[in-house]
Amino acid sequence: MTEDPSPPSRDALDSPEESREESLQQSTRRSFLAYAAAAAAGAVLASCTPEEREAYLQKRFRELSKEDVAKVVARLEAEYARKYGKPFKVGVEPAIPRTLFGYALDLSRCIGCRRCVYACVKENNQSRRSPPIQWISVLEMDKRTGVDVMESNLYYDPKEVPREGHFYMPVQCQQCRNPPCTRVCPVGATWQEPDGIVVVDYNWCVGCRCCMSACPYGARHFNWGEPHLPPEEANQETHYLGNRPRMRGVVEKCTFCIQRTRKGLYPACVEICPVGARKFGNLLDPESEVRYIIENKRVFLLKEELNTQPKFFYFYGV
Amino acid sequence: MPFVEFTVNSVRTVLRGNRAYWLWIVFLLALVGIGGFGYAHQVRSGLIATHMRDPVSWGFYIGNFTFLVGVAAAAVVLVIPAYVYHWKPIKEIVVFGELLAVAAIVMCGLFVLVDMGRPDRLWHLIPWIGHWNGPGSILAWDALVLNLYFLLNFVIVTHILFRGFNGREYSKRFATPLILLSIPAAVSIHTVTAFLYNGMAARPYWNSAILAPRFLASAFCSGPAIMLILLQVVRKIMPIEIKDEALWKIAELMAYAMFVNLFLFGAEIFREYYSRTEHLLFFRYAYSGLNGHRTLVPFTWLALFCSVTAFLLFLIPRTRKNWVALNVGAVLIFAGVYIEKGVALVIPGYTPSVLGEIFEYFPSRTEAMVSAGVFGVGFLLYTLMVKVAVAIMTGRLSSRRSEAAGV
Numbered sequence: 001m002t003e004d005p006s007p008p009s010r011d012a013l014d015s016p017e018e019s020r021e022e023s024l025q026q027s028t029r030r031s032f033l034a035y036a037a038a039a040a041a042g043a044v045l046a047s048c049t050p051e052e053r054e055a056y057l058q059k060r061f062r063e064l065s066k067e068d069v070a071k072v073v074a075r076l077e078a079e080y081a082r083k084y085g086k087p088f089k090v091g092v093e094p095a096i097p098r099t100l101f102g103y104a105l106d107l108s109r110c111i112g113c114r115r116c117v118y119a120c121v122k123e124n125n126q127s128r129r130s131p132p133i134q135w136i137s138v139l140e141m142d143k144r145t146g147v148d149v150m151e152s153n154l155y156y157d158p159k160e161v162p163r164e165g166h167f168y169m170p171v172q173c174q175q176c177r178n179p180p181c182t183r184v185c186p187v188g189a190t191w192q193e194p195d196g197i198v199v200v201d202y203n204w205c206v207g208c209r210c211c212m213s214a215c216p217y218g219a220r221h222f223n224w225g226e227p228h229l230p231p232e233e234a235n236q237e238t239h240y241l242g243n244r245p246r247m248r249g250v251v252e253k254c255t256f257c258i259q260r261t262r263k264g265l266y267p268a269c270v271e272i273c274p275v276g277a278r279k280f281g282n283l284l285d286p287e288s289e290v291r292y293i294i295e296n297k298r299v300f301l302l303k304e305e306l307n308t309q310p311k312f313f314y315f316y317g318v
Numbered sequence: 319m320p321f322v323e324f325t326v327n328s329v330r331t332v333l334r335g336n337r338a339y340w341l342w343i344v345f346l347l348a349l350v351g352i353g354g355f356g357y358a359h360q361v362r363s364g365l366i367a368t369h370m371r372d373p374v375s376w377g378f379y380i381g382n383f384t385f386l387v388g389v390a391a392a393a394v395v396l397v398i399p400a401y402v403y404h405w406k407p408i409k410e411i412v413v414f415g416e417l418l419a420v421a422a423i424v425m426c427g428l429f430v431l432v433d434m435g436r437p438d439r440l441w442h443l444i445p446w447i448g449h450w451n452g453p454g455s456i457l458a459w460d461a462l463v464l465n466l467y468f469l470l471n472f473v474i475v476t477h478i479l480f481r482g483f484n485g486r487e488y489s490k491r492f493a494t495p496l497i498l499l500s501i502p503a504a505v506s507i508h509t510v511t512a513f514l515y516n517g518m519a520a521r522p523y524w525n526s527a528i529l530a531p532r533f534l535a536s537a538f539c540s541g542p543a544i545m546l547i548l549l550q551v552v553r554k555i556m557p558i559e560i561k562d563e564a565l566w567k568i569a570e571l572m573a574y575a576m577f578v579n580l581f582l583f584g585a586e587i588f589r590e591y592y593s594r595t596e597h598l599l600f601f602r603y604a605y606s607g608l609n610g611h612r613t614l615v616p617f618t619w620l621a622l623f624c625s626v627t628a629f630l631l632f633l634i635p636r637t638r639k640n641w642v643a644l645n646v647g648a649v650l651i652f653a654g655v656y657i658e659k660g661v662a663l664v665i666p667g668y669t670p671s672v673l674g675e676i677f678e679y680f681p682s683r684t685e686a687m688v689s690a691g692v693f694g695v696g697f698l699l700y701t702l703m704v705k706v707a708v709a710i711m712t713g714r715l716s717s718r719r720s721e722a723a724g725v
Binding site for chain 2: 056060130137149150151154171180185187188204206207215220221223249251
């Protein structure tokens, strides 16, 4: 925030003669400053390459026309190809009609192996170090205390899992139907898609981190430094609202692998789980597996009292 | 061109001063330099240069921001009695309060800016040009009301000084409505800032209905504390008359505000420690430590000690009217509220984190440097504005004088 460049002197209100002179003087001052500011901004933008200028002035993804989206995709694909030395595809597949994605996780099966964590990192191009970003946090809990996140251990590191007397609870974005994170965003850079996935426009996020404070599940992560994505490990199949490479200073989160699920594939974490603890499907389809689980198993929601209405259901299969 | 003349003469005024003045200016410029150096490092490496991480995603910057919103809001403590009740002894010093509000809001803006991951995208926040995500986003509202409050104070104070420069009283028709508007505006900026925390159900430590009243009460202590000291400095080094009664009255108001502040704090403490729900964890982290993590404990107790001591000093008329005790009290209140808002509000909200992790945050050197720089900018701005204001209010700077001098 800077000072108002033209402090209005309001003698104008008192004497009409002065007022004309004042307002004239004021308007010249104001327009002079406006021109100066525009010129300065113009000079900075002129020193950029056309791509940089376009990137800087890009509108919110939701407001882009079809042609603009095509341009943005082309620009991003070229940028990533240059940066990582291999071709990238940046998809913009929209939500599938009559689809509301839901997830179910079987706490009686999960063994805490963290394979989902690493598969997610690989699939979704998360930063590998300084600091590493992981969208899934697996909490180790004591069987005697039951589900109590405040008593859980995020950094468990035994030789073998599962550890005697413990069980494991992976936590990731709960894709709330009443998401506290999207509401707090001052610039509307994050929202819920028609298929229920909460997404972030990395090119619009200002990095204020309000959403991180608002999220009760620790599901949002910030690129504190320059993300480290080794080119040989980069996943080239991406989505604009999902796993495309991120930049420093923006927030990111689980998108139910939007680049996969909108093409009818399972999320990477579902596919990798060695014990079949993770289930995924369309909540609007009465025949889907998640619907069967909700209707027939002992299901609970994490922090249900906050009324976030997650589409992520924990259950006990056995 | 009276306004140009006013501007030129103001610039000329700030370029003249004695050795103490220039030493102070050089000191502030050094702070600004340190801040610039720190910020350059942060821009190069990203916010990783701070000690904030995912579990504690706001820290020292936002704490300072919150504190300074309170300082800015507290300008109304001086505005209400002075203008609404035409209260003689305080009237002339209200200008200093409003200038303080202007400087504080500039610092608030800078603290938000240095905390942003993408300061280059600041324009996204501007309504119509970017995208204003109201009415749901409290931060969007905060940006709006802070800018309006800045504009309001800036216009009022410029009007009064410009009129004074021309040897005239300020226009009641123009200024009074604005001054009246500035009172609810001051309350609103701090309330909205409190709501920024208050509205987050994910953080039980902030999700308390008395957070906004606590914010206001503590602001009505810290803002006037700064004024109390600044006004003594002003009347010592500059030829301007500020009556003792005015300063004592401010101190008395501060005692009431501090009582309310401590009472509300006590109400919060009772609720947490008596009901002993899981939410007690955050208070325990702040006041007694959690699983051996005690980084914050000395600070929170120091803040409480400062506030209680200052309350007693300001409550008793004899100590209130003793200059040493008064100044000690002002410093204690300032320190108490600064720790309360800058450290003890933000960090326990995150510790333990929403997933039960205890990440002990303490500001990095870069954060300290940048913050020093922001304070440098604010105090520099304030010093220059006060210099002009004093020159005008003492009649040393006026349009007639500059005519006489052949300017």
